[in-house]
Amino acid sequence: MSSSVLGLEGLTVGYDGAPVVRDLDLEVGPGEIVALLGANGAGKTTTLRAVSGLVHPLEGVVRFGGRDLRKVPASARARLGIAHVPDSRGLFFGLTVAEHLRLGYRGERLDASVAYRYFPALEPLRDRRCGLLSGGEQQMLAVGRALARRPTLLLLDELSLGLAPVIVESLLPVVRAYAEESGCGVVLVEQHIELALTIADRGYVLSHGELALDGSAEQLRSNNDLLVSSYFGEHTGLFAGEHSPER
Ligand code: ATP
Numbered sequence: 001m002s003s004s005v006l007g008l009e010g011l012t013v014g015y016d017g018a019p020v021v022r023d024l025d026l027e028v029g030p031g032e033i034v035a036l037l038g039a040n041g042a043g044k045t046t047t048l049r050a051v052s053g054l055v056h057p058l059e060g061v062v063r064f065g066g067r068d069l070r071k072v073p074a075s076a077r078a079r080l081g082i083a084h085v086p087d088s089r090g091l092f093f094g095l096t097v098a099e100h101l102r103l104g105y106r107g108e109r110l111d112a113s114v115a116y117r118y119f120p121a122l123e124p125l126r127d128r129r130c131g132l133l134s135g136g137e138q139q140m141l142a143v144g145r146a147l148a149r150r151p152t153l154l155l156l157d158e159l160s161l162g163l164a165p166v167i168v169e170s171l172l173p174v175v176r177a178y179a180e181e182s183g184c185g186v187v188l189v190e191q192h193i194e195l196a197l198t199i200a201d202r203g204y205v206l207s208h209g210e211l212a213l214d215g216s217a218e219q220l221r222s223n224n225d226l227l228v229s230s231y232f233g234e235h236t237g238l239f240a241g242e243h244s245p246e247r
Pocket of ligand 1: 038040045047
C-alpha cells in the first residue's frame with residue numbers, strides 16, 4: 001500500500017501513438033508540492049493531462065492513492081479528487097465569479113467558501129463577470145475554483161503565464177497553505193524555475209520527454225549550472241532516487 005498521493009510508474013504518453021514523454025517515474029506525497037520543470041515542449045503539460053485522464057498512457061501506470069487509474073475516465077478522476085488548472089485557466093468570460101464557484105461538473109458540488117477563505121480578494125468580486133477581471137484575479141479564480149472542489153491532488157499548469165511574477169508570488173503561498181492544511185499533493189508545472197523551487201519541496205526536470213534530474217528543491221536551487229544543463233539533457237539524474245515523498 002503506497003502512501004503517495006500520486007505515483008507515475010514508467011509513464012509513456014503521447015499523441016497518435018507517438019510518445020512525447022517516456023518512461024517517467026514520479027511521486028507526490030500528501031501535502032507535498034512537486035515542481036515539474038523543463039524547456040518548452042519537454043512534455044510537462046502532457047504529463048499533467050495523463051494524470052487527469054485527458055490523454056491515455058501508451059505504457060506505464062498512473063496511481064492515485066495507490067489506485068491504478070487506467071480504467072478511470074477523466075470525469076471520474078475529477079470526482080475522486082484530482083483538480084487540474086490548465087494553462088488556459090478553463091474559465092468562462094460571460095460567467096461571474098460566484099457562478100464559477102457554483103457550477104460543478106456533472107452535478108459535482110463545489111464549496112465556494114473554501115475559495116473565498118483562501119482568496120478573500122475574490123469575495124468583493126462575486127458578481128463581476130470573469131471577462132472583466134484582471135489576469136491575476138482570473139488566475140485566483142481558476143485556482144480558487146479548483147480548491148472549491150477540495151482536491152487531494154492539484155495539478156497546476158503554468159500559473160505564471162501572462163502574469164507579472166509579483167502576482168504569482170502572492171498565489172503560490174496560498175497553494176502552499178492549502179497543501180499543508182489539507183494534505184493535498186500538488187504538481188506545479190512552471191517555466192519560472194526560481195519561483196517554483198522557492199515554494200516546492202522537490203522538483204523533477206524533463207528534457208525531451210525524459211527525466212533528466214530530480215531532487216529536493218534545495219538541491220536543485222543550489223546547483224543552478226546542473227539544473228540549466230539538465231534542461232538540455234546534458235546531465236542526467238544526479239539526485240535521482242534521493243527523494244522521499246513520505247512526510
Ligand atoms: P510548454 O511549456 O511549451 O507548454 P510542455 O513541456 O508543457 O511545453 P507539452 O505541451 O507537453 O510540453 O508538449 C510536448 C510535445 O507534445 C511537444 O512537442 C508538442 O508539440 C506535442 N504536443 C502537445 N500537444 C499535442 C497534441 N494535442 N497533438 C500532438 N502533439 C502535441
